[in-house]
Amino acid sequence: MSAPPSVETLIELMAKLPGLGPRSARRAVLHLLRKRSLLLLPLADLLTEVARTARECVTCGNIATEDQCPICTDPRRATGVICVVEDVADLWAMERTGAFKGRYHVLGGTLSALDDIGPEDLGLPKLSRRITDEGVSEVILALNATVDGLTTAHYIADLLEDGVLVTSLAQGVPVGGELDYLDDGTIGAALKARGRV
Amino acid sequence: MSAPPSVETLIELMAKLPGLGPRSARRAVLHLLRKRSLLLLPLADLLTEVARTARECVTCGNIATEDQCPICTDPRRATGVICVVEDVADLWAMERTGAFKGRYHVLGGTLSALDDIGPEDLGLPKLSRRITDEGVSEVILALNATVDGLTTAHYIADLLEDGVLVTSLAQGVPVGGELDYLDDGTIGAALKARGRV
Ligand SMILES: [Zn+2]
Ligand SMILES: [Zn+2]
Numbered sequence: 001m002s003a004p005p006s007v008e009t010l011i012e013l014m015a016k017l018p019g020l021g022p023r024s025a026r027r028a029v030l031h032l033l034r035k036r037s038l039l040l041l042p043l044a045d046l047l048t049e050v051a052r053t054a055r056e057c058v059t060c061g062n063i064a065t066e067d068q069c070p071i072c073t074d075p076r077r078a079t080g081v082i083c084v085v086e087d088v089a090d091l092w093a094m095e096r097t098g099a100f101k102g103r104y105h106v107l108g109g110t111l112s113a114l115d116d117i118g119p120e121d122l123g124l125p126k127l128s129r130r131i132t133d134e135g136v137s138e139v140i141l142a143l144n145a146t147v148d149g150l151t152t153a154h155y156i157a158d159l160l161e162d163g164v165l166v167t168s169l170a171q172g173v174p175v176g177g178e179l180d181y182l183d184d185g186t187i188g189a190a191l192k193a194r195g196r197v
Numbered sequence: 198m199s200a201p202p203s204v205e206t207l208i209e210l211m212a213k214l215p216g217l218g219p220r221s222a223r224r225a226v227l228h229l230l231r232k233r234s235l236l237l238l239p240l241a242d243l244l245t246e247v248a249r250t251a252r253e254c255v256t257c258g259n260i261a262t263e264d265q266c267p268i269c270t271d272p273r274r275a276t277g278v279i280c281v282v283e284d285v286a287d288l289w290a291m292e293r294t295g296a297f298k299g300r301y302h303v304l305g306g307t308l309s310a311l312d313d314i315g316p317e318d319l320g321l322p323k324l325s326r327r328i329t330d331e332g333v334s335e336v337i338l339a340l341n342a343t344v345d346g347l348t349t350a351h352y353i354a355d356l357l358e359d360g361v362l363v364t365s366l367a368q369g370v371p372v373g374g375e376l377d378y379l380d381d382g383t384i385g386a387a388l389k390a391r392g393r394v
Contacts, residue, residue: 024216
């Protein structure tokens with residue numbers, strides 16, 4: 001062992017982060033040690049704080065430090081439109097476009113017979129309740145243009161068709177593409193040109 | 198703001214790590230939030246511990262949590278040979294080869310008139326003292342094969358030539374290459390074939 005055990009373990013943990021391998025984890029840890037007061041200490045404190053406070057928004061599934069997330073508690077945002085996304089990264093990708101001013105619903109995945117993920121696992125009964133409780137007039141499906149995403153979109157459209165207008169992002173999302181990989185302009189254009197499912 | 202302020206700030210800090218950009222920092226933070234007990238909490242605790250305890254080994258400049266690093270306090274390692282490296286990442290790269298069983302001296306950079314880095318900044322007076330105090334018979338220069346690395350190697354060879362055998366890693370290190378980017382086999386072979394400077 002060439003470094004102290006705590007530093008070795010830190011490198012091993014960092015290497016488990018997506019985007020970092022063993023080599024970049026070593027570089028990252030050395031960088032942190034060189035920037036102790038500017039980076040290492042603030043990062044340690046923030047991780048501790050986030051570990052203590054972060055949870056799922058009880059309403060939409062976004063990350064929150066209170067019961068509800070900043071979007072669900074923002075009085076300036078429209079309550080009549082809900083945008084349905086697969087995961088929190090997609091919600092954040094939508095938000096970066098600045099093109100959507102309503103509320104969200106994070107599924108946390110897609111329907112999958114293989115992985116035994118059913119409607120309850122995605123909070124679809126809760127989505128139905130929200131549509132009634134919040135007087136929602138439109139549900140925008142912003143799911144990934146994958147087979148699972150499309151299957152899930154059709155299921156939700158069938159489920160909700162009687163009570164509410166269900167739309168989806170326009171073609172413009174590349175086939176097989178995932179939302180979080182697209183540039184903001186593409187997502188914004190697809191949102192504007194959304195069509196009825 | 199789509200995430201709580203603490204989470205947004207955490208993403209900004211993570212994006213400052215080498216190897217992570219804004220997008221991979223967001224992915225990393227969502228990954229941490231999904232693995233709270235397995236990854237987020239241990240990482241927060243370890244960063245806090247490392248921030249509190251990690252420092253430079255007073256002898257060699259490696260990362261240590263005591264006054265001296267695990268290598269300097271290992272009684273099984275030879276004391277007669279010192280391997281001089283530019284930074285801690287290079288020391289760790291040497292150690293991964295398992296080919297060297299002596300001690301180290303970390304320069305923390307190379308001589309540079311441009312950046313006003315002189316022999317004192319690299320701990321060269323301390324290296325001279327160590328050669329006397331520790332009864333060193335050989336100094337192996339394992340510097341990067343860059344212009345600054347070669348300049349520094351020649352300076353050290355001139356400085357030490359009277360009292361000790363000064364060798365350098367064999368040709369085999371690609372011209373312009375940096376140690377930490379090489380595979381272990383290449384470093385090991387270059388160490389074995391080291392020649393007098
Ligand atoms: Zn929310
Ligand atoms: Zn040491």
